[in-house]
Amino acid sequence: MTDSSYSKSIEIPNDLVFKNLKSAKRFAIDIGGSLCKLAYYSTVKKKRSLVSDEDLVEDKPGSHIYKVSETDEIGYKLHFVKFETKYIEACLDFIQQDVIGGCHFPNKVIKATGGGAYKYKDLITQKLGVEVDKEDEMECLIKGCNFLLNNIPDEAFMFQRHEMPEYRFEPVDPNVFPYLLVNIGSGVSILKVESESKYERIGGTSMGGGTFWGLGSLLTQAKGFDHLLHLAEKGDHRNIDMLVKDIYGGAYSALGLPSDLIASSFGRAARSAGGTEDVSHKPEDIAKSLLLGISNDIGQIAYLNAKLHGLKKIYFGGYFIRGHPMTMHTITFAINYWSKGDIHALFLRHEGYLGAIGAFLKGTEEADSEKYSWRWSDMDVTGWKENLYSSSGLPSPRAFENPLPRDRSSTFDMFELDRYEKPQVHFPLLLDPASYFPDTEDLTQDHLAMEYWLNCFQDAIDGFVQRAISSQPNTKDAVERAHKFKANYIQKLNELRENPISHGSLTVRSLLDTREQCMEEFNFSDPFSEQKQKENEHALKQLKEYLDTLDKMDLDNRNLSLIEGLLAGNVFDWGAKEIADIMATGNFGFEQAKKKLQVRPWLFDDYDAWAERLKGPPHKCAIIFCDNSGMDIILGVVPFARQLLMNGTKVLLCANSRPALNDVTHSELIILMKKVAEISSVIAGALQDQKLQVLASGQGSPCLDLRCIDHDLAETLKQNETDLVVIEGMGRAVHTNLHSAFSCDSIKIAVLKNRWLAARLGGEMFSIMFKYERSKKVQVST
Known part of the structure; x- marks a missing residue:
């Protein structure tokens, strides 16, 4: 191939197309007649906030918070890049210049598949100095298909x-x-x-x-x-074409054939060809x-x-x-x-990458679904568009109004996957995992809701920019990165306005998760970290007195107060803009939150059924999906969990594996429960006897997607015969899982902290949802 046979002048932006190339570890390529798909594996450094109970920092006299520090964490990504085959030599040149010497090819081998794997074998060997290992095309397609179906929701x-x-x-x-x-x-x-x-x-x-x-x-x-x-x-x-009605004068009802069904492809053209008139x-x-x-x-x-x-x-x-x-x-x-x-x-959505994915997975440990799962990252997908089409392959609805030829002039598109350190599985207590959707509402079916939520997230962005900057006061480039985050997220919101399905389903969950991904991309992994620790310390000081108050109540009043405490704690949510404005004043506490709550009857009120159930045998084991730090976890969840323990129920407290807003994380919750154990002997004994366990969900979202929870959590649920699921918070129990059905008893509890959403559900601000649903299996048997 001569220099004139490809374009040496094409520009391949390193930060948009071939990301993390210097840390690339392994390559695979699927070479078609028109398009080339490249897959490679890289390591990336991420910032992660850590809290430690070993070193306490004095906040003010008599008050201490946990030390918060940041550390570099190694993450793993799979990158997939699509480009026109005519540019293959230029792309190989680019890879050779940027990678060779830094990239570690196992045994100096690159996997290749597709019709062009033979044609370009010598070129790849010459440019990269590696042996080309040709893989069967059909086997690669199937491996790639299995991988996508197992790892990417909305695929x-x-x-x-x-x-x-x-x-x-x-x-x-x-x-x-x-x-x-x-x-x-x-x-x-x-x-x-x-x-x-x-x-x-x-x-x-x-x-x-x-x-x-x-x-x-x-x-x-x-x-x-x-x-x-x-x-x-x-x-x-x-x-x-000749239609059924062209032959029979209408529908052929005796055979069930509609009149507009094609009876003969090109049949009308054949009839016109026999006439004397010249028909074009x-x-x-x-x-x-x-x-x-x-x-x-x-x-x-x-x-x-x-x-x-x-x-x-x-x-x-x-x-x-x-x-x-x-x-x-x-x-x-x-x-x-x-x-x-x-x-x-x-x-x-990503069917064009099947061969490249399959070739990459051949003989690699990443193919082992028993070890790893992957999550889709949309960080750069939208950077390269194909006219009205996103690089996910899904056209905008506008494509139907004014169809145009598919424009390949953008040359490149890509997508990325981040690796989980543990496999992710379906929640084992779902009634029907195969039909489970996490989201309550598909915004593409309700344009009024879609416009509201897109505007809502855009209006809130400046608050997150300020939060990000203030979380890293001693970092020189924090302001610059925060404004890049803002520009990136607003760009994505605008793209979703143009093409709502470009990233898969459009839901409140996807908007929240995209914002968290953007924050992480610009190294703001946990901007609420110090805020959470201060609120935890403040709530811990109130815990003993609150527990003593509860213990003085008769059981019926105590059970109701525990639910009201769960609700009051759930008010403290920095992700709800109206609540964040109230909390920012510094004059809003647990008792003030109680006074804000809707009085009974609540908007969704199954409390009487729950109170009646408490009179029966205790549940064997309950899992509680926790929400916010501070008042929510300490004055809301802990007393409720403590009462379950006193009733004889084992309790599994489940928190996010990764930060999201002011939600408590698994590592934070472990430390918090040690502090709570110093206050409550019931909690201390339960921790020691493992009647109370703290587990990681495997997620990093304000919402809860039960299609991908931590494998270890799923196994623990099975081993303990878990028969009660408690899902707390607006993100986990309203935006997601409102209609989810379980094979055991469940409680979905939240305070509605968005006026628009509350009105949509027939309520007002601070309306309450308390849904208690009996086991579907029990209902069937009775």
Whole structure:
């Protein structure tokens, strides 16, 4: 290959495309005819706030807080970059210049797959000085597909062109197998996947993307594949195809055939060819008819194979798909028609990366799902757009209003995954894990709600900027990084206004989590750390007197007061703007919070059923998902947990593994419970006897996604026969899990601290939600 055969002048921004290249450890590449997908693994340094009970810092005379320090933590990322194959030599040059000497290739080998793996083998060896290990393309596709389905929520979706929402993301099924993978490239391969290692090609057809492109090139003047799809978007196939009504004058009701069903692809063109009149057909109509004919055949063949093998899930991928709405629509229609709605066509947001992911995973420990899970990071995905399409492959709804050719001029796009140190699993007490969605509301279905929440998060951003700066007073670049965080997050909010489904489902949880990711990206890992410690110290001073007050009550009054205490503590939330304004005055305490609460009957009021349940046998084991630091955990959760322990129930306190807002973290909660044990003998004894345990959720969010909790937590729940789930807080119990069903008893408790949301639910500010739901299994048996 000569220098003139590729562009040496292309610019590849190191901070946007090839991130963390100097710490890259391993590469894999999937080389197609048009696009190249590169995967690599890197280590990154992250700032992490630590609290220690070994060194206490005097805050003021007689008052101490825990020492807060920051340390560098090593994190691990998988990076995936997509670029046009014609730029491969320039990209290899860039990697060679920036990596060689710093990158550690195991055995000097790079994994490669795809049709171009042979063609560019010598070039890769020459540029990088490594051996190219060619991997089977189909095996890589399947490994990549399994990886995405197991690790990325909102990866699989159904496409419903004329419905709201157009994209319906599938629940993450903990048992992804078996399924049918239909890979549509030049031809079509149909693979039955039964496990991580067991799969077989059970069918296929030569009528695939190459057929569409080839016949389209012969029949129209289209300049390429994307141009053909653009023509098809504007075409009317009824001018080319013969419909049922063209033959029978209407519907053929005896056979259940609707009048507008295609009876013969290109049939009308054949009829017109026999006439004396010179009839010319529009290229748009030809392209539309061709696309429908090929898609319908692929859909029918896929359905027949699925039915033959008893499979209900069909995933479609390959160059033919690539997130194009017309292609997905025609495939979806075919599957719905032939299966009579019993089977749905499923697509993948990142299906273009399947081969690269699979090649990377071959022979690496990262492929071991028993050791690691991964979470999607959207930090730079939106930096490279394909016209109306995000790099996730999902087009904006605006793409349907004014369809344009898919623009590849942006050259690159990418996405990243962060590694969990432990595998993540579904919460074992969900009634039906396969149908679980964490979010209460999909904002894409409610434009009023979407606009409100996007504006709400944007209006609150300056407060977070100031919080970030004040949390690092001795750091020179804190102001600069805080304003970069602001610009980055506002950019993402604006992108979501333009294309709400660009990052998957759009929910309050996703907006909160994206903000936390942005803060972490700019090294503000825990800006509320010192604030939390001060509030913890203040609350600890009030605990003994409060416990003594509770102990003097009769049991009925005490049980109600414990719930009211949980609610009062939950008011203290820096993530709720109106509450943050009140707390900033410094004149708001636990008793003031109690007075703010709605009086009974509450907005959601199942307290009487809970009080009646307390008269029966105690629960064996309760898990409490904790929310905020300070008053919430110490004066709210601790007394409630203490009473459960006194009743004979084992208690598991579960906190975030990573910081989010002023939520208590696992490491902080361990220290806090040591301090609480000095005040309460019940807590001290329970800790010693392991009747009270502090566990990590595996999450770092103000919300609670029960699709991905820490593996160790799940095992502990099973071992202890947990029969009560308590979810506390607006993020965990209202924005998420409001309608979640469990196989055991559950309590969802929160104070509504947003006026708009409270009004939506039929209440006012400080309205109360107390939902107690009996075990679904118990309900069935009775």
